[in-house]
């Protein structure tokens with residue numbers, strides 16, 4: 001029973017990881033870019049959600065929507081200001097990494113100046129009631145988070161499978177040249193990718209705020225790094241890989257804390273990352289060709 | 294000439310994802326000869342060079358150098374053994390100067406820098422460095438390179454870049470030199486100058502295996518000609534015999 | 550001659566220069582690392598644990614560098630086969646693993662770190678080490694090893710065909726970088742007098758990476774300038790108060806856009 005309870009907690013944590021990692025993967029896939037500021041976009045999403053709840057007195061769903069829209073805009077601005085100019089100048093492999101580190105630092109600093117470096121309390125959005133499922137107890141917060149993430153993942157799946165731009169996005173994420181062959185404007189795909197990825201990240205930020213009732217300007221740092229790990233475990237550029245990778249990581253982390261020690265919490269994710277790199281660098285869900293470059 | 298060849302390629306096969314690039318290719322290169330390898334575009338000449346120099350591992354067949362089996366050695370080990378090459382698409386190191394590029398060719402023949410040389414180097418007293426520089430300059434001289442040696446190679450003409458690459462290969466003191474279309478892009482005067490250089494290299498006791506499309510150059514220069522077409526050897530022998538071989542005429546010369 | 554503020558600034562600048570060198574050396578062979586903080590941690594802990602047992606400082610520093618180099622080579626042996634972005638991710642993962650490992654090492658103080666380290670690092674020590682490492686890197690190009698490293702960076706196939714041992718060259722470059730980071734860690738530990746795993750996390754690694762990309766990786770001067778900019782600029786920008794780091798972040802983005810090859814020592818374009 002304890003195990004199942006832990007499993008639910010893990011899946012919940014993992015589903016927020018998955019939302020962040022999907023965005024990470026999309027951006028990496030389309031641009032071959034390690035977007036180290038993606039964790040900070042996630043953090044900004046949490047603060048937007050907080051603002052919406054505290055100042056606009058909106059309900060949880062509207063807060064999510066606010067964060068999604070706000071972060072989508074932020075993502076587009078980041079693309080136009082920090083990445084597009086570099087691509088135009090045909091910068092190196094490394095310049096975009098510098099730029100993304102700069103953007104991450106900037107968002108963190110601005111957030112620190114506005115909200116202080118301490119943790120900010122996120123007021124609870126749900127009654128503390130427990131819902132009984134067989135022998136398990138699930139809080140309504142957990143249920144909300146699980147529900148939202150899975151609905152969103154399903155939406156992502158439908159979007160990339162059945163819409164023109166969704167397919168273009170997935171196509172360019174999994175092989176860069178295919179999108180061009182499909183006759184799709186790559187610049188549009190890129191802007192759309194940033195908007196879409198950032199919106200998912202923002203939503204994840206709010207969900208984490210709901211889950212832990214506290215947010216801070218530094219909550220994105222470890223997310224940025226974990227995002228890389230998840231992305232690699234799932235396969236660079238693979239959306240479904242990011243989903244599965246995120247869930248696996250969430251479960252493994254919660255189990256580690258539960259059965260080993262909290263100081264080992266991150267050990268497995270990175271151990272898994274290194275093992276994947278050595279054994280199966282293309283990740284769980286990518287074709288073999290991805291590993292070459 | 295002795296009977297045992299310097300290089301003995303036996304039954305080499307290479308495929309690229311189902312496409313047969315080399316099919317049961319055998320070829321013997323006699324010591325101190327100039328051996329030409331000709332054939333239409335896509336015949337597999339460069340692939341054979343890649344096999345001989347270790348960049349491509351053959352799926353079947355064996356390679357012998359000086360009667361020693363060397364199939365499966367790494368390219369750097371093969372260079373040390375005495376086989377050096379240039380590249381059809383010039384592959385000099387862009388950040389290194391011309392002379393440094395050639396110095397890289399000397400590496401396998403240089404002693405280690407001693408600590409004393411390392412410390413005194415800024416005073417111009419590094420013996421290994423001086424040795425490498427002298428040798429590189431000598432090689433550039435041998436290939437009749439007359440340009441700036443301190444500039445990056447990208448500033449040189451393609452013809453000069455080919456010369457530098459030959460010098461780089463020669464700097465490793467190879468017994469067998471593989472030249473892949475060294476005269477491509479050269480005018481007739483430059484090509485005949487190159488012929489002279491190749492003769493000079495042979496005169497130094499080295500052996501040259503030459504891929505070249507310029508048939509005039511090939512037939513005046515080579516002691517032995519091997520014709521490759523669609524991954525198969527279709528003729529091999531002295532130039533006069535190969536020239537009149539009907540299979541060659543139809544497969545290759547007829548098309549030119 | 551120095552007051553304590555400028556002295557500590559100079560010491561941390563020197564340590565940063567070493568960290569920049571530690572990224573620069575492997576990057577010359579095309580191996581980009583975002584995990585040098587891990588090697589710094591190894592050097593810092595090794596030397597601090599040794600001086601606590603009264604091992605002479607110089608020896609402890611050397612040991613820290615040696616352990617870092619050894620681990621660097623062990624890690625790199627399988628990792629150098631992967632390239633570009635994959636190697637960056639692998640080194641990032643390595644840095645995190647080292648951090649987590651030290652959090653869980655009881656004898657190294659665990660998460661609460663090591664305190665009471667003896668104050669053995671002096672400014673002159675740092676200056677000396679910086680000059681020694683800088684000189685070695687400067688001289689590298691005239692050595693067969695240095696040219697081999699550059700050749701490997703430019704074109705692995707051509708380098709191998711010219712007799713350069715790929716694996717060995719890459720391992721030396723990577724191990725050398727790890728050793729330099731280990732030295733920096735040792736100097737850092739005996740100046741800060743307190744170390745914990747969080748000091749050597751991703752931000753440390755990213756910073757070292759920034760030094761090199763900002764300054765340029767064409768010659769050893771680039772990393773020095775990059776380290777100078779990152780270390781000193783925030784000091785110069787003090788008048789901006791709370792917004793100085795934001796301003797610095799904007800500068801980073803600007804550099805990435807307008808000086809992608811680095812401020813002073815751009816490397817001529819080549820394949821990567």
Ligand SMILES: Nc1ncnc2c1ncn2[C@@H]1O[C@H](COP(=O)(O)OP(=O)(O)OP(=O)(O)O)[C@@H](O)[C@H]1O
Pocket residue numbers: 309312314332333334335336337338339340341381
């Ligand atoms: N790495 C590779 N992958 C797939 N096919 C290859 C590869 N290298 C060569 N080929 C194919 O193998 C065949 C032989 O190529 P090769 O370069 O050896 O020909 P070549 O005789 O040198 O021609 P050329 O005169 O044009 O230089 C060609 O059809 C080429 O397309």
Ligand SMILES: [Mg+2]
Pocket residue numbers: 338339340381473
């Ligand atoms: Mg060819």
